[in-house]
Structure formats: C-alpha cells, structure tokens
Amino acid sequence: MPGEPLAQLIAQRRRFFAFVHRRVSDYELAEDILQSAYLRAFEHRDTFKPDESAVAWFYRLLRNAVIDNYRRHTFKEKALETWTRELKSSTGSCPELQNEVCECLHDIVEGLKAEYSEILRAVDIGEQRLQDFAKQNRLSISNAGVRVHRARAALRKQLLRICATCAKHGCVNCTCKNDSHPCL
Numbered sequence: 001m002p003g004e005p006l007a008q009l010i011a012q013r014r015r016f017f018a019f020v021h022r023r024v025s026d027y028e029l030a031e032d033i034l035q036s037a038y039l040r041a042f043e044h045r046d047t048f049k050p051d052e053s054a055v056a057w058f059y060r061l062l063r064n065a066v067i068d069n070y071r072r073h074t075f076k077e078k079a080l081e082t083w084t085r086e087l088k089s090s091t092g093s094c095p096e097l098q099n100e101v102c103e104c105l106h107d108i109v110e111g112l113k114a115e116y117s118e119i120l121r122a123v124d125i126g127e128q129r130l131q132d133f134a135k136q137n138r139l140s141i142s143n144a145g146v147r148v149h150r151a152r153a154a155l156r157k158q159l160l161r162i163c164a165t166c167a168k169h170g171c172v173n174c175t176c177k178n179d180s181h182p183c184l
Contacts, residue, residue, distance in 0.1 A: 005054030009041065012055055016062060023066045037065045108158045116151035123148055 009016075016037075021030035041048075041061055048057055109117045109125070122128045134144035 005048065008054045009038070009058050012058070016058065019059065020062055020066060024069065029069070033065050033069055034062070037062050040065070105159075108155065108162060111158065112151065112154050115147060116154050119144070119148050120151050120155060124152070 013034075017030060017034050020033050020037075021027065024030050024033065037058070041058055044061075048054065106125075109120050111117075112120070119133060122133050123130055130144050130148060131141055133139075134141045137144070139147070
C-alpha cells in the first residue's frame with residue numbers, strides 16, 4: 001500500500017472508529033477492533049489494488065472485523081452456556097453425588113474431636129454458611145474459620161491414614177467399605 005492510501009486511512013480514523021463503535025457499542029472493544037483492523041490492513045497491504053479506494057477497502061476490512069468479533073462472542077457465549085448447564089447439573093446436593101463420596105467419610109468425621117466433627121457436619125456436609133455456624137455457636141467468624149481449617153486438616157490426616165489410596169485420588173468411587181475396611 002503506497003503512502004497516499006495509508007495517509008487516507010489515518011486521516012479517516014475518527015470516522016472508522018464511529019463506524020465500529022455504532023456496531024459494538026463498547027468503547028474499548030471498538031478501539032481494539034479498529035487497531036486490529038489497522039494492523040490487518042498493514043499485514044495485507046499487498047491485497048490492496050491501486051485502482052480501488054483505500055477507504056472503501058478498509059471499510060470492508062472493518063465490517064469483516066466486526067462480524068468476526070460477533071462470531072467469536074457468540075461462540076464464547078454458547079460455550080459458556082454449555083459449561084454453565086453442565087456445572088449446574090453436576091453440582092449441588094444430589095443423591096447420586098452423595099453416593100459417590102467415600103463411604104468411610106462419615107465414620108471418620110464422627111471419630112474426630114467433637115468440635116471438629118460438629119463443624120464439618122454443619123459446614124461441609126450440611127452446606128451451612130460458616131458465618132451462620134459461627135453465629136449459632138457464639139464464635140467469631142475468624143475463630144470458626146480457624147476451627148474449620150483445623151477440622152479439615154484432621155479429616156485429611158485421618159483419610160490418608162485409613163484409606164490412603166482413595167484419598168489421594170479424591171476419595172471418589174472408593175473401594176473400601178465401612179463394614180469390611182481393615183482399619184475400622
């Protein structure tokens with residue numbers, strides 16, 4: 001692209017920006033698209049035909065850049081929606097998930113210090129908010145936080161001691177059973 005068409009493109013910057021901004025309505029995004037289009041124009045300057053208007057050529061580039069942006073955005077939105085649906089269906093307190101948790105967990109929790117088993121049953125198993133547990137048990141939130149941290153550490157230590165193999169792999173689909181576990 002010779003110097004004159006390049007000068008025309010630079011001189012039309014304000015109009016080009018307005019063109020993009022009307023289509024994306026986000027200032028920063030419009031600026032990004034415009035800058036990318038300028039870069040693309042420079043990289044593809046050999047496709048510019050001297051008998052063609054540089055401004056018309058650049059508007060086509062801008063239009064394609066805006067369309068590409070919408071395509072990327074649509075793809076990301078669809079992927080995010082799919083991931084959100086999968087996440088909603090795979091989380092929560094569903095019976096299938098509860099059955100997947102190691103069967104020895106409840107017995108191990110009961111074998112911990114009373115204050116540890118109480119907070120683990122309420123917060124981790126019962127899904128009570130830590131703030132609510134603290135208020136209900138007349139603890140400061142920081143004290144409850146320390147207690148749940150220590151309780152989890154004690155639980156982790158016991159899980160590693162009792163069923164080390166399944167604990168290292170997330171304690172899912174545990175092969176040890178409460179009634180047949182050699183350590184219980």
